[in-house]
Amino acid sequence: MSDEAKRLAVRKTYKLYVGGKFPRSESGRSYQVTGSDGAVLANASRASRKDVRDAVVAARKAQPGWAGATAYLRGQILYRVAEMLEGRRAQFADEVRTAEGGTRKAAEAAVDAAVDRWVWYAGWADKIPQVLGGGNPVAGPYFNLSSPEPTGVVGVLAPQDSSLLGLVSVIAPAIATGNTTVVVAASERPLPAVTLGEVLATSDLPGGVVNLLTGHVAELAPHLASHADVNGVDLTGVDDDELARSLEVAAAGNLKRVLRRAENDWTAEPGIKRLRAWTEIKTVWHPAAG
Amino acid sequence: MTELSTLLSGLPGVDRVGADQRAATLATRSIKTTAKAWAIDLAIRMVDLTTLEGADTPGKVRTLCAKARRPEPSDASCPSVAAICVYPSMVPVAAEALKGSKVHLASVATAFPSGQAPLDIRLDDTRAAVAAGADEIDMVINRGAFLSGDVQRVYDEIVAVKEACGKAHLKVILETGELATYDNVRRASWLAMHAGADFIKTSTGKISPAATLPVTMLMLEAVRDFREATGRQVGVKPAGGIRTTKDAMKYLVVVNETAGEDWLDPDWFRFGASSLLNDLLMQRQKLTTGHYSGPDYVTVD
Numbered sequence: 094m095s096d097e098a099k100r101l102a103v104r105k106t107y108k109l110y111v112g113g114k115f116p117r118s119e120s121g122r123s124y125q126v127t128g129s130d131g132a133v134l135a136n137a138s139r140a141s142r143k144d145v146r147d148a149v150v151a152a153r154k155a156q157p158g159w160a161g162a163t164a165y166l167r168g169q170i171l172y173r174v175a176e177m178l179e180g181r182r183a184q185f186a187d188e189v190r191t192a193e194g195g196t197r198k199a200a201e202a203a204v205d206a207a208v209d210r211w212v213w214y215a216g217w218a219d220k221i222p223q224v225l226g227g228g229n230p231v232a233g234p235y236f237n238l239s240s241p242e243p244t245g246v247v248g249v250l251a252p253q254d255s256s257l258l259g260l261v262s263v264i265a266p267a268i269a270t271g272n273t274t275v276v277v278a279a280s281e282r283p284l285p286a287v288t289l290g291e292v293l294a295t296s297d298l299p300g301g302v303v304n305l306l307t308g309h310v311a312e313l314a315p316h317l318a319s320h321a322d323v324n325g326v327d328l329t330g331v332d333d334d335e336l337a338r339s340l341e342v343a344a345a346g347n348l349k350r351v352l353r354r355a356e357n358d359w360t361a362e363p364g365i366k367r368l369r370a371w372t373e374i375k376t377v378w379h380p381a382a383g
Numbered sequence: 384m385t386e387l388s389t390l391l392s393g394l395p396g397v398d399r400v401g402a403d404q405r406a407a408t409l410a411t412r413s414i415k416t417t418a419k420a421w422a423i424d425l426a427i428r429m430v431d432l433t434t435l436e437g438a439d440t441p442g443k444v445r446t447l448c449a450k451a452r453r454p455e456p457s458d459a460s461c462p463s464v465a466a467i468c469v470y471p472s473m474v475p476v477a478a479e480a481l482k483g484s485k486v487h488l489a490s491v492a493t494a495f496p497s498g499q500a501p502l503d504i505r506l507d508d509t510r511a512a513v514a515a516g517a518d519e520i521d522m523v524i525n526r527g528a529f530l531s532g533d534v535q536r537v538y539d540e541i542v543a544v545k546e547a548c549g550k551a552h553l554k555v556i557l558e559t560g561e562l563a564t565y566d567n568v569r570r571a572s573w574l575a576m577h578a579g580a581d582f583i584k585t586s587t588g589k590i591s592p593a594a595t596l597p598v599t600m601l602m603l604e605a606v607r608d609f610r611e612a613t614g615r616q617v618g619v620k621p622a623g624g625i626r627t628t629k630d631a632m633k634y635l636v637v638v639n640e641t642a643g644e645d646w647l648d649p650d651w652f653r654f655g656a657s658s659l660l661n662d663l664l665m666q667r668q669k670l671t672t673g674h675y676s677g678p679d680y681v682t683v684d
Contacts, residue, residue, distance in 0.1 A: 146675055322677025
């Protein structure tokens with residue numbers, strides 16, 4: 094036994110997920126990620142302003158195709174993602190536990206809830222138009238139809254506390270309705286997000302629909318909030334009041350939709366608030382026959 | 384052998400690997416802040432805003448002319464572009480729309496893009512465009528003749544077209560994507576310059592590859608050496624495939640490092656492009672406002 098060389102484990106490089114690919118940060122920077130016990134887990138890429146720029150380009154490129162896909166197809170693809178999530182259950186449970194601490198059982202419960210949440214939103218993909226849209230009675234010989242349309246490219250600052258369930262709860266509703274996203278993962282707990290990127294890359298989700306960046310929120314968020322080619326920004330993951338306020342001001346520059354921070358209980362059923370947040374109602378008048 | 388073919392075959396061969404590498408090295412230069420702002424404005428002034436589609440309409444040409452005069456309507460400090468480049472049938476429309484501005488009017492002619500028509504038809508094409516108001520003519524060379532070795536014929540045709548141009552500037556399109564080798568690019572450049580070209584232009588934009596950095600660099604070397612040999616300065620115009628500000632910056636670096644500052648001027652260097660202008664404008668907005676712009680803030684052409 095002593096003659097045999099001990100096997101060296103292959104260590105994983107944690108990269109970004111942009112446009113369906115896994116690049117390192119263009120800046121070449123990385124930062125140390127520690128577990129809840131303070132032990133060093135890995136070096137994650139520290140995304141820069143230019144990574145935000147590239148991610149927005151990728152998201153914009155993917156936008157027409159994703160918004161143009163039928164709601165049914167989007168739903169099917171999201172189900173497929175849920176299948177892949179389920180297949181990596183053990184890995185996610187490990188990562189969530191090292192990131193957030195707590196018991197193995199709690200971590201597994203969080204992963205299960207995340208998969209269920211994804212399936213829940215997958216089901217909504219082709220049902221939300223019936224809830225938010227429909228035929229409107231008008232005083233004239235017209236059909237008047239309203240339907241929810243995707244907002245476009247949405248910048249998502251993912252929650253800092255819940256590294257997988259929270260992340261899934263902010264991404265899934267945005268893409269279910271046909272938006273594409275640039276997501277800044279939880280700064281201190283980015284590893285489940287990187288693994289989620291691997292799941293998304295191996296499901297049928299087109300590249301660029303979800304772009305995942307790891308790094309510091311305070312550094313990346315202002316560029317996302319002020320970017321004129323981003324149509325909405327979700328401030329859930331901003332813990333600092335002053336920063337949140339400046340982001341809202343920056344977002345007003347091109348009249349972005351802003352989803353403000355709120356207390357979120359990620360385990361509770363979310364309702365359609367987040368689905369509604371990233372849609373615009375389009376109403377069409379059409380002459381009735383006769 | 385004629386004098387011309389002796390001259391052309393006497394040109395030194397091009398080291399392809401070396402040329403590619405030199406261009407790639409120059410492309411790594413980083414241009415930032417005030418230099419970038421200067422370069423963006425220069426690049427805007429160098430754009431030949433082009434529409435060469437079968438589906439071109441007078442309306443589209445007029446819209447493009449308006450954009451050429453004021454690329455950034457909300458910012459008076461933004462310069463206008465160098466020229467509009469259209470098909471001969473659209474020249475009267477463009478001439479009317481550009482009246483009173485300093486924007487030049489270029490027309491492709493000589494049975495663009497193939498050049499495969501009898502010579503007198505190509506000459507008539509040229510005369511018609513000039514008569515309708517074009518002050519720059521973009522002609523294509525006869526690649527079939529060039530590739531089969533009949534350089535004299537190519538030369539004579541360029542001379543004839545130059546004569547038909549009268550006072551209008553002549554840009555000679557080499558269509559480097561069809562010339563197969565860098566040696567041919569160098570020969571065609573010298574041939575065109577000797578025949579009287581005011582500009583040599585890489586491509587029609589209709590075939591791939593269009594303009595590339597190494598090919599443009601070769602042509603810039605040719606105009607530099609030609610001026611040294613004859614005292615006459617000739618311009619260069621890469622066209623096709625240049626879509627981003629980053630690309631344009633690379634070209635400007637190559638111009639400066641190869642031909643020199645004398646060519647860093649819209650009279651001596653142009654970009655044949657359509658989508659490039661929007662990207663330049665977005666980058667310009669980024670520098671002015673400090674945040675990234677998007678396609679919603681430039682026109683849809």
